[in-house]
Amino acid sequence: MSQVKLPSWQSGATRDAIEVFLDGAEMLPEERRIAVFDVDGTLWCERPHNPGLEFLVAELRGAVEGRPELGRRPEYRAVLDWDRPAIARLGGVNVVLALSELHAGLTLEDFDARVRTWFEASRHPDLGVPWSQTRYRPMLELIAELRARHFAVYLATGTGTEFIRVVSERFFGVPPEGVVGSQFGYELDRNSGEPRVLRTREVVGDPNEGPAKVTNIARSLGRRPIFAAGSNVGDAEMLEYTAAADGPSLALFVQHDDAQREYAYAAGVTSGEGWAMASMKDDWSTIFADS
Numbered sequence: 063m064s065q066v067k068l069p070s071w072q073s074g075a076t077r078d079a080i081e082v083f084l085d086g087a088e089m090l091p092e093e094r095r096i097a098v099f100d101v102d103g104t105l106w107c108e109r110p111h112n113p114g115l116e117f118l119v120a121e122l123r124g125a126v127e128g129r130p131e132l133g134r135r136p137e138y139r140a141v142l143d144w145d146r147p148a149i150a151r152l153g154g155v156n157v158v159l160a161l162s163e164l165h166a167g168l169t170l171e172d173f174d175a176r177v178r179t180w181f182e183a184s185r186h187p188d189l190g191v192p193w194s195q196t197r198y199r200p201m202l203e204l205i206a207e208l209r210a211r212h213f214a215v216y217l218a219t220g221t222g223t224e225f226i227r228v229v230s231e232r233f234f235g236v237p238p239e240g241v242v243g244s245q246f247g248y249e250l251d252r253n254s255g256e257p258r259v260l261r262t263r264e265v266v267g268d269p270n271e272g273p274a275k276v277t278n279i280a281r282s283l284g285r286r287p288i289f290a291a292g293s294n295v296g297d298a299e300m301l302e303y304t305a306a307a308d309g310p311s312l313a314l315f316v317q318h319d320d321a322q323r324e325y326a327y328a329a330g331v332t333s334g335e336g337w338a339m340a341s342m343k344d345d346w347s348t349i350f351a352d353s
Contacts (some may be wrong), residue, residue, distance in 0.1 A: 067207055070348045077345065079312065079338040080204070084211060086310030087288060092212045095163040096287040098242075098279060099205070101219040101226060103293035104316050105234060107196035107350075109325040110187060114221035121164050129194065135160065140321050148210065158265055162246055166263040170224070170248075174271075177228040194233060197351040200340075201291065201316075205234060208289065216287075218279055219243040220271045220296055242282045243309060244270040271296035276303045295330030305336040313337045323349050 067082060071077045087095055091140035102108040111119070122141060126133040133139060137160035140148035149157055165173055186196050205215055217236050219226050223243035230236045246266025250257060268274040276299045279287065290297075293316040301313035313336060318327050320342040333339060342349060 067210075068200065068203050070203055070346055072347055074133055074315075074345060076338050076340050080314070083289070083310055083312035084207065087210060087213075090288070090309060094285070094288060095208075095211065095213040096281075096283060096285050097205075097208045097213045097289040098216045098218045098287040098304070099234075099290070100202070100292040100294075100297045100300070101217055101234075102221060103318065103329070104291050104297070105197060105201050105217075106193065107186065107189070107198075107324065108293075109318075109327065112221060113181075113184075113193050113208065114225050116184065116187070117177065117225065118161050118164070120180060120184070121176070122161065125164055137161070146353075155265065158269075162261075162265060163263045165246075165261050168261050169258050170261075173224055174228055177225055181229060187316050191350075193229075194353060195350055197233060198316075198346075199348050199351045200346045202234070202351060204291075209235070212215060212329075213289070214240075216240045216242060216279075216283060218270065218275055218290075218300060220275070222246060223270075237246070242270065242275075242278050273299050275300045279303075288312070290314070293329055298331050298334060301334055301337055305334070315339050316345075317341045319343045322350065 066081045068077065084141045099105055101297065102112040108141060119141060122138055133142065135150055136277055137157045140152060141161065181193060185192060189196060208215055215236055217226060217230055217234065217240060219241065223241050223245055226243055227238035227241045230238055230241050245266035247262035247266055248259050249262055251260045270278055275296065279300065286307050287304045288311045290300050291314040292301050301315060305311055306312040313334065315337050317339055318325055318329065320326060324342055
């Protein structure tokens with residue numbers, strides 16, 4: 063067994079499961095070494111809200127400042143007040159469609175610039191640090207260890223694909239084409255003198271959660287992962303799919319059970335057959351990255 067470099071992982075059953083898996087995976091051809099990570103709550107902090115939602119709320123507030131009448135639209139009012147009953151009554155899909163209108167007509171480059179500007183200025187509302195410092199150091203170490211063993215690493219997120227792509231390489235070492243997320247519509251525009259791709263208000267397919275996450279992984283990657291990490295009920299099917307792979311495989315579930323250093327909350331699922339459960343409280347000596 064080659065040396066495993068996971069300095070922020072405590073000794074115990076979870077670390078043992080990771081080491082056994084990594085050792086076994088070395089017997090597989092490199093093309094089968096596919097690892098997929100959820101993002102929100104798995105690689106960075108998602109409470110009180112994940113960065114994608116924080117960005118959308120900031121964009122909505124800016125739009126309402128310029129056009130106060132937007133604040134009277136029920137979908138926008140519910141988001142600004144974070145009125146969960148109202149959001150449920152209106153329908154989550156309808157709220158997402160309304161929010162997607164904020165960026166309809168933007169080029170990919172324009173949207174990318176908005177997200178970059180937001181990340182540069184924004185701070186976590188409770189921790190007061192840049193979002194890069196809400197990444198989980200133990201998971202970054204695990205990504206590095208997988209890469210050292212010639213794994214291809216992908217991100218599978220319920221957040222919009224384009225939002226995560228802006229920081230995927232800088233934050234997680236995953237190039238934009240390695241992001242599988244929720245999809246928004248595009249159209250080709252030739253009216254400006256040169257071809258441009260513009261965002262539309264459409265949401266393409268189901269949000270990248272639950273069964274949709276599995277089918278989108280299969281469609282985008284063309285191979286079944288042998289490693290997957292998640293942290294909530296929307297990741298359960300991805301973990302089950304990965305755990306059922308032939309040969310060595312590992313499904314890792316991150317438990318948010320450390321109210322002192324992060325947050326403690328239920329994620330809608332407690333365990334799955336063959337999963338390794340990573341307790342923030344018991345398995346991680348350090349939670350957050352320094353920069």
